[in-house]
Amino acid sequence: MSPHVQPGRPFLPPEGVSSTREDPVCIIGMACRLPGDVNSPSELWQYLLDKKCASGTVPPGRYNIGGFYSQEGDKAGLTNVNGGYFLQDDVRQFDNEFFGINNYEATHGKCGKFISRLYFSKYPTLGRN
Known part of the structure; x- marks a missing residue:
């Protein structure tokens, strides 16, 4: 375990990080955006309870499924396979400039950068003390 988070020891910021408050701050939250138009942990729970399936057709404008599909396979x-599990968001709405991501990276980059947008969309729901 990292030396600055040892149980029973006071919080020590990592080397090079200054702390100006005496009260520790802890931000706890959870967010998700999943196929089936699930946009929060509570929606995910209800989705599972309702035993729904998120499988669907390719969203319009995502890509031309006709160019890749053959019934014979x-x-x-x-x-x-002419469907899948898709987020319903329009992926073109991602504001790559806000996160300092150039157009090439936004188009060809890793999906993990989506997490930044997810964080900012769920930040208002975090509990605060």
Whole structure:
């Protein structure tokens, strides 16, 4: 365990980080955005209780499924699956400039950068003391 988070020891900020408050601050929250139009932990719980399935067709404008689909599924470069599990958000609405991500990275980068947007969308729901 990191030396600045040892149980039973006072909080010590990591080397090079200054602390100007005597009261420790802890931000605790949870957020999610999942297929099936699930946008919060409580919606996920209800989704599971209702035994729903998020499988669906490719959202319009996402990509041309017709260019990759073959009912037989035995043709090279094609699939016999014409759906999947998709977020309903318009992926073109991602504000890459806000997060300092250039257009190439936003188009071809890793999906993990989506977490930043998710954090900012759920920040108002965090409990605060």
